[in-house]
Amino acid sequence: MRYYRLDDGSDDRLIADDGDAAYDLTAVKPRLDDFGDLAAAADIAETGVDELAIHLTADAPAIDFAPEDAALPIVPEEVWAAGVTYEISEEAREAESGMPEMYLDVYGAERPEIFFKATPSRTVGPGEAIGVRGDSSWNVPEPELGIVLYDGEIVGYTIGNDVSSRSIEGENPLYLPQAKVYDRCCSLGPCVVSAEAIGDPHDLTMSMTIDRDGETLYEDETSTAKMARTCETLVDYWTAHNAVPELGVLLTGTSLVPEEGFTLSPEDEVSISIESIGRLENTVIEV
Incomplete structure (x- = not known):
């Protein structure tokens, strides 16, 4: 799974791309707006980031997304x-x-x-x-x-x-x-x-x-x-x-x-x- 951050000018959005479609994970979990948030949530749930993302894509909307539109994917400390x-x-x-x-x-x-x-x-x-x-x-x-x-x-x-x-x-x-x-x-x-x-x-x-x-x-x-x-x-x-x-x-x-x-x-x-x-x-x- 590839994870992108989309900056639409007002909110950051975490996008998960499984190779077939791109999903807006932030639409179903507003607190997830970059990969760091997903990693933290997966750590708390004691699961892998992909396993958690796959669970979320069941309810996340698929969006039109081009990698060229991506922003800095994470903001590491x-x-x-x-x-x-x-x-x-x-x-x-x-x-x-x-x-x-x-x-x-x-x-x-x-x-x-x-x-x-x-x-x-x-x-x-x-x-x-x-x-x-x-x-x-x-x-x-x-x-x-x-x-x-x-x-x-x-x-x-x-x-x-x-x-x-x-x-x-x-x-x-x-x-x-x-x-x-x-x-x-x-x-x-x-x-x-x-x-x-x-x-x-x-x-x-x-x-x-x-x-x-x-x-x-x-x-x-x-x-x-x-x-x-x-x-x-x-x-x-x-x-x-x-x-x-x-x-x-x-x-x-x-x-x-x-x-x-x-x-x-x-x-x-x-x-x-x-x-x-x-x-x-x-x-x-x-x-």
Whole structure:
């Protein structure tokens, strides 16, 4: 089941799409207006999100709905991210940094790199503009599988864009928070797919295109099978000895890295697709 949030200008509505029809779950349960509400209700009922949604669709009206109309599907209290989880990411971080050995050490270490990425106010949804810092000369999108967690447990998956200022991070690794956390630094969407529907998250095709003035500047694809660590391992390290939020997202790292020298520019269009989830599209502005 795919779960979308529809913002009709007055109220948010939770839409469940089973592949055959889209249902307005908010019409039968007004307190359910995004996936986080559904996850909370399923937790209280001690059932799965899909099982609860299927029960509600018996009375929910079917609606005409296009994924392009979707808003940010969830508003997580915190977004965190994992770094250097793919070999190409480790190589790219080495290339940008004056201290390359530290990234190789992380890639091969038992403990992954887990860092804070975004607050709700810094996170945008599909169709909204992602931001690149005006004080950075090298800015890139980072397409990633996002794990959606409720109370520390995996309940779904989404697409994330961990927009990053590589020139700032490369100048000194201690500048990582400034390279990663700023206005419009993260996008999520277009939907959340339940963990049950995804099945194995380590065998999904992921692709990204970057267009500028009608010309495709970058296009490539990869697979989450290339991740050096499992989603479960990343979640274990994120939740260990940490007071995690009730609703959170953990991004899992990228294996799609534009060649050295490419930088995002305002009005670029970034499109990220992950098998079984959909496509997340954003334009670019300077912040």
